[in-house]
Amino acid sequence: MPAPVTIFTARRILTMDPARPEATHVAVRESRILAVGGEAEMADLGPATLDRRFADKVILPGFVEGHSHLHEGAAWRDPYLGFFERRDPEGKVWPGLKDIAAVVARLREVAAEKPEGSITAWGFDPIYFGGRRMKRADLDEVSQTRPVVVTHASGHIMNLNSVAMALAGFDRANDLDGLVRDEAGAPTGEILGPELMGRVRRVVVPDMFSRTLDAGALDRFAKLARQAGVTTATDLVSDMSEATVASYRAATEGADFPLRLVPALAARMFGQDEGIARLEELRPTSTEKLHFKLVKLVVDGSIQGFTARLRWPGYHNGAPNGLWYVAPSELGAIVGAWHRAGALLHIHTNGDEASEVAVEMLERALTAHPRPDHRHTLQHCQMPDPALFRRIKALGLCVNLFANHIFYWGEEHVAQTMGLARAQRMDACGTALRLGIPFGIHSDAPVTPLAPLFTAWCAVMRLTAKGRVLGEGERIEVAEALRAITLGAAYTLKLDHLVGSIEAGKLADFAVLDEDPLAIEPMRLKDVTISATVLGGRVFPVPPTA
Amino acid sequence: MSIPVTILGGFLGAGKTTALNALLRQAETRIAVLVNDFGAVNIDAALIAARQSGMVSLSNGCVCCALGPDLGEGIARLVALDPPPQQILVEASGVGDPWRIAQLARLEVGVHLDAVLTLADAQRFPALLADRWLSDTLERQVARADLVLLSHADLATEAEIRATRAALAGLRPGLPVALLPPEGLPPLLGAARVQPGRERAGRFHADAPTAHGFRHLLWTAPGPLDHDRLMRALEALPESVLRLKGFCRLGPKATPHLVQRAGRRVELRPWPEPLPAGADALVLIGTPEMPDAVLGTLRAALHAHPESHPRGGPT
Structure with a gap:
């Protein structure tokens, strides 16, 4: 006797299958899609239960977030201080904090609620404060006896109060790179870069990142994913330690966990041979909900942190070029070794020089050891010009573009990093589409919120936070953006045979929307709410918003 | 007792690992080395006394440790060893700016910065400096180094060495540059090799012939030095003086001090213990061009001794 069949009906089903782009019914058996179509396609399936709960909803393939970090689930243990409102895992929407006074007031509340120990917070974003930066005196109003440490939304900057500055030893370091100074040369409490931030985490707030990926963090991330319609998410920098892998397994083995996970082994945390051996060891233990196949390489830093590697003419404001995280020659050896080992390479390149070097090294690896259908992917890939995109196309590479940057940092890119002309071609979904390069778009959560419909809205509208359209020629249609957050991202993960579209034989993963994204004004795409997700049927x- | 930390920088292939291997093999003090790529350090199996996670202890008292993402954590781990190392050497990343490592090392408790040494490949440096992807990375590695040492000089022609020196001078005029000698780094490391009184035995006698490509001179101060005059003298030393290290007494109270100079950077720190008689000795290590007149320059630092003007040397 075959397993029972459930048929979901919907106002409209957007399948992402061009041969049958729309449907009204989808039948599910044993966690897979048995059939999709209309009443005719359901008629020969035998006995089935008709589930009409989504009859007035719109069903899409479950969204695939191709660049996120499960750390978002851990971040919510601390208060959020961002300029833009943000929904927490419990569904509560925290209002955006629009000036320094509001940030200080929120931190004072936190300090009152937690009477001792350090005060840490995240998501702070002073870009739209009219040039006013946070000073240590501001944070001294929060506490003069306890360390206060505020991490910026970008993750590349922190603000410290005087206690934290003293504990970190930054007060007695008179020529330290990465300490922002006022006109008189006194440190303002703002610090830049992973080295100084790492020191703060170790010396000042050792409890802050003893925060490994425990069950609570994964659970919080999964709740955020459900709110956002995400059913497959990457954890794009994973230490793949026994503890981390145990957390992945424990979570994904639970039937209540509404998410498939695709962690990427962070190559730099392993020696070359050890990393390859570790991925080899894990790969056969993959399940339908946990996929070990990706390796993550990092070539440069971030554009807004001025640590990305840029080609001529460099940073708009004259800042020196960023840093290689690995030397180009070294990258060639690393890329070659992972490619030969059969891994799927996801390579972080923000600046165009970093993208160019990655393309060069991938070309060498692919020339020496051709491999059909490799799906190697450039992550972020924010700045290539059309010529470099043509090389990307020619080599069969994929890109995952950081569409959210246009909204969150677009104005910063115009004013500081790129200037208007180059900023207009950042995160070039239009070019990728025109050239036929397989592409996804992403949030890099927790850097920006996990919300694929918002990410799709960014790719469609290309509006900055100030309402400027940045790069008309790189805008894409809603349907194309929806494809990028489903099948497009699934393709970069080489999971498009399982997820990313609604087709017979694939896993029954859906995002159920309250409105039809193709029927509304594109400007409202980001406001479409998620009614439910479906994972494996x-x-x-x-849950209703708190 | 504060442990000196030396930072070793230089691009990939400049010979950092080779120099560190040699240092560990031949060490006469307990040196701890923090390395980027643990696997690349090829320590003789016969030398290995113990292995624990990320750390190898050698039978000569040295340890070699993997430099994780957090330098401070690595240094703290070494400082906590029993017995603690006498010297710490940190290998900077091949693409990093070693001075940034130095800045961070200075924040740590129980250590002080000794020097930032950058290795430059005597053959390949000009070509690397011309590489469109690498030029700024190489510039940063020498921009704030105390000394640049030319590696692989035995493989290079005179013309290549001249070209590398010219490229370095073009980046930073007055930058102290020397050939990395066959005996490697030890003569260029700081205070751990200068115990009070130790140099007195004539290990490096002022009249010793030029050895191993470096010239050594020893100056024993006949009395206390004046702080300001000493600073002036140290600053007046020529580029051919690569390092100076030792002890002196300063001021009317003859307070013991540690004196160090690496390239152009001078360090003068009070020494917590009394100096044995005759331990007021400064060792100068320089290129073969280092003149005897530098001893005269130092004599000018003597405290309130009008008759102590140098004889024939520059002031």
Whole structure:
């Protein structure tokens, strides 16, 4: 006797299958899609239960977040201080904090609620404060006896109060790179870069990142994913330690966990041979909900942190070029070794020089050891010009573009990093589409919120936070953006045979929307709410917003 | 007792690992080395006394440790060893700016910065400096180094060495540059090799012939030095003086001090213990061009001794 069949009906089903782009019914058996179509396609399936709960909803393939970090789930243990409102895992929407006074007031509340120990917070974003930066005196108003450490939204900057500055030893370091100074040369409490931030985490707030990926963090991330319609998410920098892998397994083995995970082994945390051996060891233990196949390489830093590697003419404001995280020659050896080992390479390149070097090294690896259908992917890939995109196309590479940057940092890119002309061609979804390069778009959560419909809206509208359209020629249509957050991202993960579209034989992963994204004004795309997700045929309703 | 930390920089292939291997093999003091790529350090199996996670202890008292993402954590781990190392050497990343490592090392408790040494490949440096992807990375590695040492000089022609020296001078006029000698780094390391009184035995006698490509001179101060005059003298030393290290007494109270100079950077720190008689000795290590007149320059630092003007040397 075959397993029972459930048929979901919907106002409209957007399948991402061009041969049958729309449907009204989808039948599910044993966690897979048995059939999709109309009543005719359901008629020969035998006995089935008709589930009409989504009859007035719109069903899409479950969204695939191709660049996120499960650390977002851990971040919410601390208060959020961002300029833009943000929904927490419990569904509560935290209002955006629009000036320094609001940030200080929020931190004072936190300090009152937690009477001792350090005060840490995240998501701070002073870009739209009219040039006013946070000073240590501001944070001294929060506490003059306890360390206060505020991490910026970008993750590349922190603000410290005087206690934290003293504990970190930054007060007695008179020529330290990465300490922002006022006109008189006194440190303002703002610090830049991974080295100084690493020191703060170790010396000042050792409790802050003893925060490994425990069950609570994964659970919080999964709740955020459900709210956002995400059913497959990457954890794009994983230490793949026993503890981390145990957390992945424990979570994904639970039937209540509404998410498939695709962690990427962070190559720099391993020796070359050890890393390859570790991925080899893990790969056969993959399940339908946990996929070990990706390796993550990092070539440069971030554009807004001025640590990305840029080609001529460099940074708009004259800042020196950023840093190689690995030397180009070294990258060639690393890329070659992972490619030969059969891994799927996801390579972080923000600046165009970093992208160019990655393309060069991939070309060498692919020339020496051709491999069909490799799907190697450049992550972020924010700045290539069309010529470099043509090389990307010619080599069969994929890109995952950071569309959210246009909204969150677009104005910063115009004023500081790129200037208007180059900023207009950042995160070039239009070019990728025209050239036929397989592409996804992403949030890099927790850098920006996990919300693929918002990410799609960014790629469609290309509006900055100030409402400027940045790069008309790189805008894409809503349907194309929806494809990028489903099948496009699944393709970069080489999971498009399982997820990313609604087709017979694939896993029954859906995002259930309250409105039809193709029928509304594109400007409202980001406001479409998620009613539920479906993972392997099991329905996970989104709880009502608190 | 504060442990000196020396930072070793230089691009990939400049010979950092080779120099560190040699240092560990031949060490006469307990040196701890923090390395980037643990696997690349090829330590003789016969030398290995113990292995624990990320750390190898050698039978000569040295240890070699993997430099994780957090330098401070690595240094703290070494400082906590029993017995602690006498010297710490940190290998900077091949693409990093070693001075940034130095800045961070200075924040740590129980250590002080000795010097930033950058290795430059005597053959390949000009070509690397001309590489469109690498030029700024190489510039940063020498921009704030105390000394640049030319490696692989035995493989290079005179013309290549001249070209590398010219490229370095073009980046930073007055930058102290020397050939890395066959005996490697030890003569260029700081205070751990200068115990009070130790140099008195004539290990490096002022009249010793030029050895191993470096010239050594020893100056024993006949009395206390004046702080300001000493600073002036140290600053007046020529580029051919690569390093100076030792002890002196300063001021009317003859307070013991540690004196160090690496390239142009001078360090003068009070020494917590009394100096044995005759331990007021400064060792100068320089290129073969280092003149005897530098001893005269130092004599000018003597405290309130009008008759102590140098004889024939520059002031």
